[in-house]
Structure formats: C-alpha cells, structure tokens
Amino acid sequence: SQQGEEDPQALSIQEGENATMNCSYKTSINNLQWYRQNSGRGLVHLILIRSNEREKHSGRLRVTLDTSKKSSSLLITASRAADTASYFCATVITGGTSYGKLTFGQGTILTVHP
Amino acid sequence: NAGVMQNPRHLVRRRGQEARLRCSPMKGHSHVYWYRQLPEEGLKFMVYLQKENIIDESGMPKERFSAEFPKEGPSILRIQQVVRGDSAAYFCASSPRTERETQYFGPGTRLLVL
Numbered sequence: 001s002q003q004g005e006e007d008p009q010a011l012s013i014q015e016g017e018n019a020t021m022n023c024s025y026k027t028s029i030n031n032l033q034w035y036r037q038n039s040g041r042g043l044v045h046l047i048l049i050r051s052n053e054r055e056k057h058s059g060r061l062r063v064t065l066d067t068s069k070k071s072s073s074l075l076i077t078a079s080r081a082a083d084t085a086s087y088f089c090a091t092v093i094t095g096g097t098s099y100g101k102l103t104f105g106q107g108t109i110l111t112v113h114p
Numbered sequence: 115n116a117g118v119m120q121n122p123r124h125l126v127r128r129r130g131q132e133a134r135l136r137c138s139p140m141k142g143h144s145h146v147y148w149y150r151q152l153p154e155e156g157l158k159f160m161v162y163l164q165k166e167n168i169i170d171e172s173g174m175p176k177e178r179f180s181a182e183f184p185k186e187g188p189s190i191l192r193i194q195q196v197v198r199g200d201s202a203a204y205f206c207a208s209s210p211r212t213e214r215e216t217q218y219f220g221p222g223t224r225l226l227v228l
Binding site: 042043102105 | 149156
C-alpha cells in the first residue's frame with residue numbers, strides 16, 4: 001500500500017446530494033492537500049490543511065484532518081454536475097528530502113448525475 | 115498572468131525515439147516539479163528542480179530519463195529510447211520560492227509510444 005489512499009475508488013450521486021471522500025496516509029505529514037482533475041486535464045488545487053489544523057472550509061468544500069488516525073476527509077455539499085471529476089489527496093511528508101514534493105493517492109472518481 | 119504551460123499537449127513516438135517535454139512555469143515561479151500519471155492511477159513524483167539545479171530526482175528512473183531547468187527558457191523532461199511503458203501523462207507544476215506548499219499544475223503532455 002502507499003502513502004495517500006482514497007476511498008471510495010468511485011462514487012456516484014445525484015445532484016444536490018453531499019459527497020464524502022476519505023484519504024489515509026502512513027507517515028507523518030506537514031500538510032495535506034486535495035486536488036481535482038477533470039477528465040483529460042491538469043490538476044486544480046482545492047484546499048490545503050496543515051498538520052496542526054483539524055478542519056477547514058472553502059465554499060462548498062469542507063476538509064477534516066485527524067493526525068492520530070492519519071486520515072482526512074473531503075466533503076462536497078450540494079453537489080453539482082460540474083463537480084464530476086477525479087479527486088486526489090496529496091501529502092507533504094515531514095522531514096522529506098525536498099519540501100514541496102507531493103505524494104498522491106490513487107484518487108476517487110466522483111460522478112454527479114443531473 | 116498565464117498559468118503553467120506545457121507543450122506539446124500530445125506526443126506520439128515510436129519505440130527507440132526520444133521524447134522532449136517542455137514546461138514553462140508561471141511567471142515569478144522558480145520551482146518546477148514533474149509528475150507522471152499512468153492510466154487509472156494517481157500522480158507519481160519524478161523530479162524537483164530550481165533554476166539550474168536538480169533538488170530531488172528520487173522519482174526519476176535511473177536510465178533514459180533526464181530533466182533540466184536552465185537559467186533561461188523552459189524546463190525540459192527528456193526521455194531517451196522510449197518504450198511502450200513510458201506511455202503516460204506527464205504533468206509539470208510550479209511554485210514560487212516564498213510559497214512552495216501550493217503547486218500550480220499545467221495541462222500535461224500525453225505521451226503515446228507506439
């Protein structure tokens with residue numbers, strides 16, 4: 001297994017519902033970030049949460065971090081069809097050889113049906 | 115302020131040929147990162163560069179792959195004697211010196227090796 005594993009691997013919901021994705025990691029981290037990737041496109045940075053933070057909000061996004069369980073969750077409220085994308089968590093490892101190096105999980109594919 | 119630019123967006127090579135992928139970071143960004151994404155997988159770190167320096171190349175295959183970020187011009191990821199297993203999307207990201215935590219991704223170059 002690897003640093004940064006998301007579950008579920010795929011999530012299918014109706015517009016207006018909430019979507020929750022989880023991410024687990026193995027080593028101590030400096031911060032954890034969530035990115036979105038639309039099909040065939042680059043990644044868009046969504047939100048960053050530091051190791052000393054427990055919860056963070058940005059618009060319809062809510063991220064939590066539990067360092068004791070080495071896990072994070074991303075909640076998208078009132079989902080829209082435009083939220084359909086792959087979502088990745090990425091960690092910056094404490095004491096890594098180069099600060100800023102991101103380690104990505106496998107991603108969750110979210111499909112929001114109109 | 116233009117975002118991270120990568121070219122070409124699509125590249126087709128036959129086995130044994132060379133592939134050159136270019137990345138122009140955002141204006142004012144002096145840190146460049148290259149990541150590779152295999153089909154249905156998350157991104158894997160390859161190399162981290164600053165102007166004229168390779169900071170961390172721990173994710174680069176030992177053979178055939180090289181990267182540079184010259185004083186002038188774009189960063190180049192070079193793959194010599196490509197094989198089918200090199201087929202992937204290659205993403206470049208950049209960050210400013212003062213805020214390395216958030217990386218801004220380019221649209222990627224999709225390499226297909228025939």
